[in-house]
């Protein structure tokens with residue numbers, strides 16, 4: 001078993017991973033910025049190393065400092081969490097050179113899946129349905145126009161190196177294509193240092209359904225089932241996620257799971273990963289990308305499978321075989337996660353900073369809260385606005401939705417503005433209650449709730 005793990009992250013996910021390490025008797029090393037000096041993750045860890053000033057570029061994204069901290073602390077592995085270096089092959093590669101284990105997939109798997117055009121090709125080869133689109137990259141305006149007329153408008157231009165919804169443009173007609181291609185490519189170049197683009201047909205009103213997989217280094221790979229993440233904001237960022245997908249039957253679950261496992265195996269995948277699909281109105285599913293890391297929404301899968309994904313990641317990285325096979329996996333109940341953010345819904349979701357003066361989350365057996373926040377904590381402008389994840393688990397979807405409504409009503413936070421009132425209105429909406437949502441639903445609801453932002 002690993003002895004000492006450095007967590008190259010902050011916030012709730014650092015706290016979550018530290019907890020898993022300690023449950024397995026592994027020493028946890030935190031890194032922190034000067035702005036996070038008093039953070040919970042720093043106090044919970046067995047050791048903590050300051051890696052620079054508040055801004056990410058100078059601390060959590062300062063690769064030399066993070067690597068140095070791993071060396072100085074004598075850590076034998078690094079868990080990257082999500083975001084930051086979690087999907088950066090250079091980081092995994094540098095750790096390998098230093099003889100330190102990266103808790104994630106092999107470098108080659110990160111690089112195939114990090115190039116979304118290459119990932120599409122890998123999916124095609126492993127017989128996963130993909131959205132109709134280009135076989136590889138767009139080479140010119142004419143090429144893009146020719147492809148778009150073949151698949152039919154609207155189409156999406158997508159950045160090969162994309163992530164977080166950046167570098168995506170919807171195109172309605174050939175006239176606007178060259179201009180939008182240039183814009184999207186420039187945005188991708190600025191965000192990812194790579195302006196390469198590919199093209200996909202736009203699926204009407206899709207649902208976002210993803211499969212959690214986990215693999216060990218002995219060729220075993222298991223699907224832990226699906227999550228439904230269609231409640232997304234205008235920038236395609238997920239707001240509410242659930243497991244299982246209430247509209248899923250056992251055959252479709254098996255089919256999607258097998259697809260995801262085939263794809264993961266085809267790239268020699270090891271450790272936890274998520275294969276993302278869009279599902280159209282007829283229930284057909286199409287691969288869109290694979291995230292080669294732990295995801296924000298992993299707790300809902302843990303709740304319904306009873307499997308601790310973070311502990312399993314640590315065991316796999318320690319060289320253990322997966323402690324379960326596909327036949328051992330079953331699902332019970334229904335779990336929903338709502339991302340609580342320090343954002344002001346009445347000001348176009350602008351980040352809200354300040355000191356938390358009251359922090360009174362709901363407490364019950366069916367409620368799980370992942371957070372780094374306590375009374376007195378300062379929410380700074382440096383980091384992602386997510387301050388907590390509220391996870392509720394019920395007997396079935398109706399029960400879980402009711403429990404979530406209740407939990408949100410009993411969550412008191414003072415000192416910063418939060419999205420709680422907005423979430424409450426969203427989940428009270430009849431479409432959500434019926435489970436009738438798609439990835440554009442929040443955009444349509446924006447005019448109806450929270451005063452029409």
Ligand code: ADP
Nearest residue numbers: 162163164165166200201202203208236288439
């Ligand atoms: P990113 O890596 O930036 O998150 P994804 O490829 O995962 O990009 O897509 C993000 C979101 O964009 C999806 O969840 C979905 O809402 C929307 N999207 C992506 N591809 C398509 C498509 N072909 N048709 C319709 N919507 C899409």
